[in-house]
Amino acid sequence: MMIGLVGAPNKGKSTIFSALTMLDVAVADYPFTTIKPNLGVTYATKECVEKEFGVKCKPRNGLCTNGIRQLPVNIVDIAGLVPGASTGKGMxxxxxxxxxxxxxxxxxxxxSGRTDIQGNLSSGSDPADEVKMLSEEMSLWLSGILLRHMPALSKRKDGVRALLGVLSSFNTSELQIISALKAASLPDSSISWDNEGTAKFSREFLRLNKHIIVAANKMDVCPQGALDAIRKKLPGCTVVGCSGAIELALKKAVKSGAISYAIGSGELEIEGEVSPEQRKALDYMNDYMKRNNGTGIQELVNEAVFRASGKIVAYPVENESKYTDHFGNVLPDALLLNTGSTTMDLARSIHTDIADHMLYAVDARTKGRLGKNHVLKDNDVVKIVSAAR
Ligand SMILES: Nc1nc2c(ncn2[C@@H]2O[C@H](COP(=O)(O)OP(=O)(O)O)[C@@H](O)[C@H]2O)c(=O)[nH]1
Ligand SMILES: [Mg+2]
Incomplete structure (x- = not known):
């Protein structure tokens, strides 16, 4: 899965991106790094099932520290949101x-309202306007795509299928398209919309297809009550207060060996030699985290993965009694799957061959057999039995 960091210039996207993709010294064998300048890998965190099973896991990707498992997710720093972006302005x-x-x-x-909607320094700008700008630009962009296809779309009798084709890059489904049509009070047979109908569909479709978590960044320089005021103006939005600057400073301090700071823990411990100035800065950051329950940056990723995208975690194993893979690694993989995924979907995410020759699955908790269409629950530990060699 891919998380996109988006926002007007100077809001802190690249700062948050760096903090989330910085090479963690403890993570040696996984590219916890930037792949392209704006594309990298970060981690969602979730309690591991190792404790319940009374074992110690050995993840192939990421770490599991104090029972908190790290699950790799792709992340992209999307620059270029300005008013007019949908028509090609900016990037x-x-x-x-x-x-x-x-x-x-x-x-x-x-x-903090210290930068305006264009990203220029200002005072007292309303950050809630930035959220409205993004949804407007996205709707305009999608409307533009649909209007260009309207002559062809309006000739088709199978409206939903036709839309599915046009929207293929959105990773959508017929079900989602039908829901958007319903919400926009549009018929699902023939597609022949005017500008208003197209705009309505675009808004409803994006509401379902592109979930947005709002990162209220620069909380470290915000006046009291700023977060509540933003939340009040954005009913129905998930707004997480955060400080990318503090998270990045902490990650750098970890890298230099000055502190230890477990991912998302909200607590730092001074380990190395630090100067009086450094100590002062670290004390400030520690105090900030105590007051705010961490920097909010890890929470952002977790909200995006588990809440907005509704991902569940499944642990495929080869040995359902020891919970190991072929090499004896305990609970080697923790995979993110969509809610509603089946044992067959899990097989497919391991290897197409394994899926093509899948016979059945075994639940490691109950040792019971599961069919190919069995819908997985969060934290299921499953052996896929396949005739694939
Ligand atoms: N005080 C404060 N400044 C921040 C924070 N995050 C980013 N900044 C600053 O905001 C400016 C723009 O940051 P940048 O990450 O380049 O923004 P982008 O244009 O959205 O990618 C830089 O001067 C950052 O140091 C934060 O959490 N707190
Ligand atoms: Mg940037």
């Missing part, structure tokens, strides 16, 4: 390409 096409590749968006806003 134009790159912006739109990155946007369609993202399964879920984290919109970074400047909660």
């Amino acid at each position: 134009g096409n790159q912006f739109l390409n990155d946007l369609s590749a993202a399964d879920v968006l984290i919109q970074v806003i400047d909660a």
Whole structure:
């Protein structure tokens, strides 16, 4: 899955991106790094099942520290959101390409109001306007795509299928398209919409397809009550207060060996030699985290993955009694799957061969047999039995 960091310039996207993708010294054998300048890998965190099973896991990707498992997710820093982006202003096409590749968006806003909607320094700008701007630009962009296809779409009798074709890059489904049509009070047989109908569909479709978590960033320089005020103006939005700057400073301090700071823990411990100035800065950051329950940055990722995208975790194993793979690694993989995924979907995410020759699955908890269409629950530990060699 791909998380997209989006927002107007100077809101803190690149700062958050760096903090989330920085090489963690303890993570040696996984590219916890930037792949392309704006594309990298970060981790969602979740309690591991190792404790319940009374074992110690050995993850192939990421770590499991104090029973908290790290699950790799792709992340892209999407630059170029400005008013008019949908018509190609700013970064134009790159912006739109990155946007369609993202399964879920984290919109970074400047909660302090010290930068305006264009990203220029200002005072007292309303950060809630940035959220409205993004949804407007996205609707305009999608409306533009649909209107260009309208002559062809209006000739088709199978409206939903036709839309599915046009919207293929959105990783959508007939069910989702039908829900959007319903919400926009549009018929699902023939598609022949005017500008208003197209705009309505676009808004409803994006509401279902591109979930947005709002990162109210720069909380470290916000006046009291700023977060509550933003939340009040954005009913129905998930707004997480955060400080990318503090998270990045902490990750750098970890890298230099000055502190230990477990991912998302909200607590740091001074380990190395630090100067009096460094100690002062670290004390400040520690105090900030105590007051705010951490920096909010890990929470953003977890909200995007588990809440907005509704992912569940499944642990495939080869030995359902020891919970190991072929090499004896305990609970080697923890995979993120969509809610409603079946044992067959799990098999497919391991290997197409394994899926093609799948016979059945075994639940490691009950040792009971599961069919190919059995719907998985969160934290299921499953052996896939396949005739594939
Ligand atoms: N005080 C404060 N400044 C921040 C924070 N995050 C980013 N900044 C600053 O905001 C400016 C823009 O940050 P940048 O990450 O380049 O923003 P982008 O244009 O959205 O990618 C830089 O000067 C950052 O140091 C934060 O959490 N708190
Ligand atoms: Mg940037």
